[in-house]
Amino acid sequence: MAKLLPTSLVGSYAQPDWLIDRTRLAARFPPRVRAKELWRVAPEFLRQAQDDATLLAIRDQERAGLDIITDGEMRRESYSNRFATALEGVDIDNPGTALDRSGHPNPVPRVTGKVRRRHPVEVDDVKFLRANTDRMIKMTVPGPFTMSQQAQNDFYKDEEEMALDYAAAVNAEIRDLFAAGADIVQIDEPYMQARPEKARKYGLKALNAALDGIKGPTAVHICFGYAAIIHVRPEGYSFLPELTGSPVQQVSIETAQSKLDCSVLAKLPGKTIILGTLDLSDMTVEKPETVAARIRRALPYVPAERIVVAPDCGLKYLPRDVAYGKMCAMVEGAAIVRAELSK
Amino acid sequence: MPDKLFPTSLVGSYPQPEWLIDRARLSKMVPRVRMDDLWLIDAKEREARQDEATLLAIRDQERAGLDIITDGEQRRESYSNRFATALEGVDTENPGSTLNRSGKPIPVPRVIGKIRRRHPVELRDLKFLRANTEKTVKITVPGPFTMSKQAQNEFYKSDEALALDYAAAVNDEIKDLFAAGADIVQLDEPWMQQHPEKAREYGLKALDRALEGISGTVAVHLCFGYAAVVHEKPTGYSFLGELEGSKAAQVSIEAAQPKLDLRVLETLPSKTIILGVIDLSDMTVETSETVAGRIRKALAHVPAERIVIAPDCGMKYLPRDVAYGKMQAMVQGAEIVRREVAR
Numbered sequence: 050m051a052k053l054l055p056t057s058l059v060g061s062y063a064q065p066d067w068l069i070d071r072t073r074l075a076a077r078f079p080p081r082v083r084a085k086e087l088w089r090v091a092p093e094f095l096r097q098a099q100d101d102a103t104l105l106a107i108r109d110q111e112r113a114g115l116d117i118i119t120d121g122e123m124r125r126e127s128y129s130n131r132f133a134t135a136l137e138g139v140d141i142d143n144p145g146t147a148l149d150r151s152g153h154p155n156p157v158p159r160v161t162g163k164v165r166r167r168h169p170v171e172v173d174d175v176k177f178l179r180a181n182t183d184r185m186i187k188m189t190v191p192g193p194f195t196m197s198q199q200a201q202n203d204f205y206k207d208e209e210e211m212a213l214d215y216a217a218a219v220n221a222e223i224r225d226l227f228a229a230g231a232d233i234v235q236i237d238e239p240y241m242q243a244r245p246e247k248a249r250k251y252g253l254k255a256l257n258a259a260l261d262g263i264k265g266p267t268a269v270h271i272c273f274g275y276a277a278i279i280h281v282r283p284e285g286y287s288f289l290p291e292l293t294g295s296p297v298q299q300v301s302i303e304t305a306q307s308k309l310d311c312s313v314l315a316k317l318p319g320k321t322i323i324l325g326t327l328d329l330s331d332m333t334v335e336k337p338e339t340v341a342a343r344i345r346r347a348l349p350y351v352p353a354e355r356i357v358v359a360p361d362c363g364l365k366y367l368p369r370d371v372a373y374g375k376m377c378a379m380v381e382g383a384a385i386v387r388a389e390l391s392k
Numbered sequence: 393m394p395d396k397l398f399p400t401s402l403v404g405s406y407p408q409p410e411w412l413i414d415r416a417r418l419s420k421m422v423p424r425v426r427m428d429d430l431w432l433i434d435a436k437e438r439e440a441r442q443d444e445a446t447l448l449a450i451r452d453q454e455r456a457g458l459d460i461i462t463d464g465e466q467r468r469e470s471y472s473n474r475f476a477t478a479l480e481g482v483d484t485e486n487p488g489s490t491l492n493r494s495g496k497p498i499p500v501p502r503v504i505g506k507i508r509r510r511h512p513v514e515l516r517d518l519k520f521l522r523a524n525t526e527k528t529v530k531i532t533v534p535g536p537f538t539m540s541k542q543a544q545n546e547f548y549k550s551d552e553a554l555a556l557d558y559a560a561a562v563n564d565e566i567k568d569l570f571a572a573g574a575d576i577v578q579l580d581e582p583w584m585q586q587h588p589e590k591a592r593e594y595g596l597k598a599l600d601r602a603l604e605g606i607s608g609t610v611a612v613h614l615c616f617g618y619a620a621v622v623h624e625k626p627t628g629y630s631f632l633g634e635l636e637g638s639k640a641a642q643v644s645i646e647a648a649q650p651k652l653d654l655r656v657l658e659t660l661p662s663k664t665i666i667l668g669v670i671d672l673s674d675m676t677v678e679t680s681e682t683v684a685g686r687i688r689k690a691l692a693h694v695p696a697e698r699i700v701i702a703p704d705c706g707m708k709y710l711p712r713d714v715a716y717g718k719m720q721a722m723v724q725g726a727e728i729v730r731r732e733v734a735r
Binding site: 103104105 | 409410411432433437440441444445449450451452454579
């Protein structure tokens with residue numbers, strides 16, 4: 050029987066300061082176009098440095114005891130821009146502007162032609178991850194709806210059409226990622242929460258198009274934004290039960306920082322919940338018992354068999370020692386509840 | 393200490409990443425004075441990158457399955473110069489000169505006063521290693537005899553007096569390293585092989601002075617020089633059996649590349665042999681059966697209980713993927729013979 054309450058990151062892990070300028074990274078909105086100036090290693094050695102940072106992210110996760118391993122997104126300036134800027138049809142040299150979820154303008158790729166995937170973007174990354182751990186692995190790709198919101202549309206008649214072309218690009222990528230050994234592929238769609246009306250109008254349709262014909266296990270992550278950047282949190286999601294209308298098997302949500310009313314989870318029958326149990330606005334490492342209590346809050350609404358224990362969101366902006374401590378607390382907290390359930 | 397037959401270990405060094413040090417220049421010479429400009433980042437940022445490279449070296453060794461872990465000497469330009477240049481009594485700004493083992497003149501520290509250890513040199517390194525692995529840890533220190541030969545003596549009346557003061561400095565260091573959690577401390581004395589007469593004259597005496605009052609497990613490494621630098625190797629040691637009279641418990645020798653006549657090991661009946669089974673002149677990764685064959689050859693001359701499996705020498709100059717592959721072959725080869733012996 051599969052292990053109850055397996056543990057996993059959402060996606061990113063803390064990048065080392067010698068690799069990327071963390072101070073400048075944290076002082077700005079997540080890059081939507083490229084931000085090559087943030088890297089601190091000479092271009093000719095950057096690939097090896099990113100590989101090595103990835104190895105260390107993998108080993109930290111293994112050492113902390115996580116069951117599902119990601120590559121920590123060490124090669125990315127943000128969760129979305131590595132993929133979004135690799136596509137055909139976007140101009141990143143003459144970027145446009147879009148409002149971030151905080152309402153501030155942020156430079157974004159300008160869509161000047163049909164959006165198409167030129168070539169696989171993360172396939173080498175997943176192969177590297179697959180070659181360097183024996184555990185189950187998960188890869189993240191930015192979602193089509195979120196990418197369509199992080200772009201300036203200068204080409205398509207309507208945004209839905211654009212989102213559907215982003216979806217086709219994501220679909221091609223997901224197929225390649227599974228073929229290269231991914232166990233789980235997660236689509237990051239935080240903007241579905243930020244723009245719930247548009248998400249209802251065509252976001253779900255784009256998500257489903259991205260999943261068309263995909264057989265492997267997929268997840269979708271929806272959140273309220275990085276704790277380091279978005280400080281105010283609602284207590285509930287504006288867009289969540291709608292995901293019952295998607296074939297995606299797993300839904301990754303944050304519950305810790307927002308103290309989410311977990312009764313909403315009852316509205317996602319059949320979905321596995323990747324349950325956020327680490328508050329990433331708090332630099333104090335949780336006690337395992339705190340994590341355990343956060344897991345228990347979900348149990349009335351989701352059977353234990355359908356829970357994966359995770360942080361609220363990516364650990365990208367946390368100091369690495371805090372991130373590592375929180376992973377350990379998460380693993381121990383999951384073990385506490387697992388032991389209770391097996392009694 | 394690992395409780396199994398044929399525990400596996402590096403001799404000391406592991407390849408350094410290219411984002412840390414200029415490997416192309418590094419492989420051209422073995423520095424005896426400091427070569428600050430080999431590092432690719434300034435002193436302020438260097439330690440963080442060295443720490444990271446060390447973590448990587450530790451995790452590679454663990455993943456390959458080694459039983460005894462070193463820090464891979466990621467912080468060193470050479471095995472000896474970090475310690476040798478930190479001592480009082482040496483002028484490294486205005487170096488002297490000596491002939492290296494290939495007969496070429498090289499810059500070396502000029503001894504202009506009494507040699508004393510100012511402060512612990514490798515203590516932080518050892519603590520970092522101890523904090524980052526649960527396995528048995530070994531750290532290497534350059535031997536007093538070798539340091540005395542890699543120096544220009546302008547102060548002491550005799551080379552022996554110089555070597556004995558180096559020995560006192562090493563003795564202080566070894567005590568600190570054991571107190572901070574080292575399981576094994578290894579003295580690197582490659583120049584005992586190069587200067588056997590002097591080694592007999594006062595090298596052993598210096599070694600014993602370095603081990604005075606030490607109760608932890610000490611190893612001594614002797615070799616014919618780095619395969620990358622020294623290309624012609626004899627098939628026998630000029631100085632080895634003499635170590636039977638020393639207080640060191642373990643002797644590390646190279647046997648693979650020189651195809652050593654292993655009968656010589658019978659001259660060390662009380663010592664544990666750290667047996668070199670990886671040929672570092674060959675960039676082809678050995679098959680595990682090749683490694684097993686090399687181990688079996690020693691069994692006729694040393695009981696299995698007194699054998700540790702290792703490469704011939706440090707892996708500093710190997711491409712990292714080759715070094716990793718060779719570690720795996722070494723672990724698998726040891727396992728083959730372990731099973732045979734257990735029958």
